Amino acid sequence: MRHARKANFRQHVKEHALSLLFPEPVRCPLCGYAFRHLSQGIAKPRLCSNCARDISELTFGLCRVCGRTGQGAVCPECKLEPHVFFAARAFAAYDGSVEKLIKALKYQGDTRAMPILGDWLVEAHERHYGDDGHVVIVPVPMHPTKQARRGYNQAEVLAAYLCRKLKLPLLHALTRVDIGSSQTTHTRLERKQALHGAFTLNADMRMKFYSLAAYRKTMRYNRIMRQQRVRGANLVTGQHVILVDDVITTGATADACAEVLFAAQAVSVCVLTVAR
Ligand SMILES: [Zn+2]
Ligand SMILES: [Zn+2]
Structure with a gap:
């Protein structure tokens, strides 16, 4: 029991450390394209350039x-x-x-x-x-x-x-x-x-x-x-x-x-x- 809890805790720490090192990428909500760099969409959710191409602004x-x-x-x-x-x-x-x-x-x-x-x-x-x-x-x-x-x-x-x-x-x-x-x-x-x-x-x-x-x-x-x-x-x-x-x-x-x-x-x- 105690052993299981310890293993659980270790797993939790490992996952947390991994998420800090490799944060979940921000994805384009339409096609799922993952923005790789910080400047590519972490600040604000948005469409990838491919999906944004067919927008006809008025x-x-x-x-x-x-x-x-x-x-x-x-x-x-x-x-x-x-x-x-x-x-x-x-x-x-x-x-x-x-x-x-x-x-x-x-x-x-x-x-x-x-x-x-x-x-x-x-x-x-x-x-x-x-x-x-x-x-x-x-x-x-x-x-x-x-x-x-x-x-x-x-x-x-x-x-x-x-x-x-x-x-x-x-x-x-x-x-x-x-x-x-x-x-x-x-x-x-x-x-x-x-x-x-x-x-x-x-x-x-x-x-x-x-x-x-x-x-x-x-x-x-x-x-x-x-x-x-x-x-x-x-x-x-x-x-x-x-x-x-x-x-x-x-x-x-x-x-x-x-x-x-x-x-x-x-x-x-x-x-x-x-x-x-
Ligand atoms: Zn897209
Ligand atoms: Zn009119």
């Missing part, structure tokens, strides 16, 4: 409204049927490695995907909305039943990551009241009809702060709102909102959310996603 030549690429200042679809939100921007196109990584987070709960997607969201925010001084981040909500089944809402997780990194206030302003049939309907009009009344204002919303400066700014702002006695004022009133989701497709979900936010007297609603 940087310029975008539709001013929906952020689609290569179709003039305002794309034909946005001209035909205007969106409720002011603008939507995404980090990259929804295909290849980006799609695989989002699906890994969404359906397999792969947490290694999280910091990579989060950093991309931060980058897209800096790129497209970086100069905006006062914004609140609102995640696109999931139906409570669906969220309970999955255990988390990827939009919420991404929004919290963004807020922590950029010290922006986070506001769970919305609730999803219908479980949704968005998978079965395809055109924007069909989705729009399916999503009518799908979101409401969260009755018990609270602002979460990641910096004292943002807290002070918002408190000062709320005091002014109270002094001005804005009718029906809530935490959304007078705010510039950035709505966060993992993917935007037709924009019907974002429009339905924006409708509720504008009804709650938001000044502007823009959308930020990892992919489109």
